[in-house]
Amino acid sequence: MNNLRASFFLAYKGIVKGNMGTTLLTVAVMTLAFINLLFLSSILLGLVNTMNRQGINNLYGNIVIEPEDKKSLIVNSKRVTDLVESVPGVTASSRHYKAGGFFTFDKYKNGQNVNTGRYSVLSIDPSVEKNVTDISDAMIAGDYLDDNDRDKIIIGKDISGGYEGSFEKESLGGVVPGDEVVVLYENGIERKYTVKGIFNSKFVQSDKNAFITNREMESILGVSNGAHEIIIKVDESQPESHYITKFKDMGLKESIYPWNDYMGMTASFTQSFTLIRTLLSAIALLVAGITIYIVVYINILNKKRQIGILQAIGIDKVIIVRSYTVQALFYAASGIILGLSILRLLLVPYFAGHPLEFPVGDVRLEVVASEILISIAALLFAGFISGYMPAKKQTDKTILEAIWG
Amino acid sequence: MLKVENVTRTFGTKVLTHALKGVSFEIKKGEFVIIMGKSGSGKSTLLHQMGLLDTPTSGEIYIADKNIKELSTGQQTEFRLTTLGYIFQEYAILPELTAIENVYLPMMVNTKSEGTPKSEKAKEMLEMVDLGHRLNHYSNELSGGEQQRVAIARALINSPQILFADEPCANLDTLSTKTVLGLLENLNKSIGQTIVMVSHDPDDQRYADHVIWLEDGLIKSDKYKIKGELI
Numbered sequence A: 001m002n003n004l005r006a007s008f009f010l011a012y013k014g015i016v017k018g019n020m021g022t023t024l025l026t027v028a029v030m031t032l033a034f035i036n037l038l039f040l041s042s043i044l045l046g047l048v049n050t051m052n053r054q055g056i057n058n059l060y061g062n063i064v065i066e067p068e069d070k071k072s073l074i075v076n077s078k079r080v081t082d083l084v085e086s087v088p089g090v091t092a093s094s095r096h097y098k099a100g101g102f103f104t105f106d107k108y109k110n111g112q113n114v115n116t117g118r119y120s121v122l123s124i125d126p127s128v129e130k131n132v133t134d135i136s137d138a139m140i141a142g143d144y145l146d147d148n149d150r151d152k153i154i155i156g157k158d159i160s161g162g163y164e165g166s167f168e169k170e171s172l173g174g175v176v177p178g179d180e181v182v183v184l185y186e187n188g189i190e191r192k193y194t195v196k197g198i199f200n201s202k203f204v205q206s207d208k209n210a211f212i213t214n215r216e217m218e219s220i221l222g223v224s225n226g227a228h229e230i231i232i233k234v235d236e237s238q239p240e241s242h243y244i245t246k247f248k249d250m251g252l253k254e255s256i257y258p259w260n261d262y263m264g265m266t267a268s269f270t271q272s273f274t275l276i277r278t279l280l281s282a283i284a285l286l287v288a289g290i291t292i293y294i295v296v297y298i299n300i301l302n303k304k305r306q307i308g309i310l311q312a313i314g315i316d317k318v319i320i321v322r323s324y325t326v327q328a329l330f331y332a333a334s335g336i337i338l339g340l341s342i343l344r345l346l347l348v349p350y351f352a353g354h355p356l357e358f359p360v361g362d363v364r365l366e367v368v369a370s371e372i373l374i375s376i377a378a379l380l381f382a383g384f385i386s387g388y389m390p391a392k393k394q395t396d397k398t399i400l401e402a403i404w405g
Numbered sequence B: 001m002l003k004v005e006n007v008t009r010t011f012g013t014k015v016l017t018h019a020l021k022g023v024s025f026e027i028k029k030g031e032f033v034i035i036m037g038k039s040g041s042g043k044s045t046l047l048h049q050m051g052l053l054d055t056p057t058s059g060e061i062y063i064a065d066k067n068i069k070e071l072s073t074g075q076q077t078e079f080r081l082t083t084l085g086y087i088f089q090e091y092a093i094l095p096e097l098t099a100i101e102n103v104y105l106p107m108m109v110n111t112k113s114e115g116t117p118k119s120e121k122a123k124e125m126l127e128m129v130d131l132g133h134r135l136n137h138y139s140n141e142l143s144g145g146e147q148q149r150v151a152i153a154r155a156l157i158n159s160p161q162i163l164f165a166d167e168p169c170a171n172l173d174t175l176s177t178k179t180v181l182g183l184l185e186n187l188n189k190s191i192g193q194t195i196v197m198v199s200h201d202p203d204d205q206r207y208a209d210h211v212i213w214l215e216d217g218l219i220k221s222d223k224y225k226i227k228g229e230l231i
């Protein structure tokens, strides 16, 4: 008990009487190390979450129903949408057809500046789609589709061009609402559309899509009441698997997948990011640890004699080692407190107001409690080890060596 | 109180320095012992062995009827804290602590002193060495003589059975030397503090009642003062 008090007393005096500049510098390095531990991982987490959100909001909903094995179409799609929508927690569903289209755009109608490109054309029931995806909210020029539109198309900014999208070079080179594009479908049917609007979901994968109405698509494909996919939005209080089981139990023979089965890109991103995060965290931790080690080590080099004297007058090694460990933990703890304050009070609000613009959408800092706890534990551990080691090494020398060595 | 039996201390591995070549003597409670000898004769080395700061190559040392060889590391630390007091030649007070904190520290960790009002006792000790007006000064604010007196107060705080002092006045001017030596003499006379002091100044013999001369790692003479005569 008294020994503990003595350790803290010596640590306190060491910090108070120690070099103020060194203390401040050390705390500053610890602060940076702590922010470093969390900052990048928060950005990466923000990025991954944005990608996932974008996938859900613009492409897949929460759950996707595809045709039964070996069939190319969901037949009687109304049966399916009625069934899934009867399940509590399902908020909306919408059916899509998909077709590949070869686009031709002759801006000046003189055959001189013709741009072409192959894009996916999806068809929707515009008013229903609003409840499932966010495309209707992403219009940056012109208008969204109406249910009765037949010769209208809306296209993503990476098809239209002119918005400095990620695929500007491969775009049609500056389509604006009112322009005409010709689409040649895979089955040989060719249609001429007036571009009704251009959308920017900020998500590369969906900004290369074009949408027409289901009525138009059914006339092209010569089918009715079918779908290539039905995407479903659910109340996220339950995991997707819960709904999928429900659907299957109700007798749906179609193939059913959760959204993340389609996010192969994000999944591999996430994996690589996790690796990078771990690596960078390890480096940050090592830097923090080595910094404390060097500070404590130099401190101890300067205090070799003092440590010898303490031992000579009968102060237990344990007390001495612990006093240096406490000092190191103090540096680490100060860094944690300062770092966390800067992160929570400065950086998070800043990035909330000024999100980073990635080709997958706006990315904000997402700091999660578990990561904070891990970082705190990690930095304290690094502080403990790097305070303990040099002090232990020094006190294990003989007293005379310490005083005169 | 203290018995040294045939103690040797050899330094080095290739080139051997025989600092102590077999030293034996005995010290009784209440004695003021002075160990004299030329530079390099082994005085400090001997004191280190007795003060548990170093380990003899061979031989036995008994302090308060305990063979110090048989003490564990922890017991040795405890012994240095409670049974021995040590004053170094160079000023050895801790620069991060004030005078009173320096004195107070050994008492803080001494379980045997629990219950005693510590800062009171530390203040008393500093008043005893005439530093009642320097309680909250740091070492860089104290003169050499004042620092050495703080060291004496610190060495005495746990009421040690033996006080060791290795040339405590080597770095002091004449006046400070007089004060410090007077203080030690006073302690010896008034409370019967056993003191073992190293010195190379023959004048200091007047304070002692037991003088041991070392020469080249061996005892040249071991005399007691009886009626002012060293015999």
Ligand SMILES: Nc1ncnc2c1ncn2[C@@H]1O[C@H](COP(=O)(O)OP(=O)(O)OP(=O)(O)O)[C@@H](O)[C@H]1O
Pocket: B011, B012, B017, B018, B019, B037, B038, B039, B040, B041, B042, B043, B044, B045, B046, B200
């Ligand atoms: N750690 C050591 N390693 C090697 N030799 C040592 C060591 N400590 C002391 N010696 C040698 O032992 C001998 C005795 O040294 P010691 O310090 O005991 O002398 P001293 O009598 O105290 O001298 P002084 O009056 O100068 O303080 C010297 O020859 C010294 O060089």
Ligand SMILES: [Mg+2]
Pocket: B043, B044, B045, B166
């Ligand atoms: Mg000496």
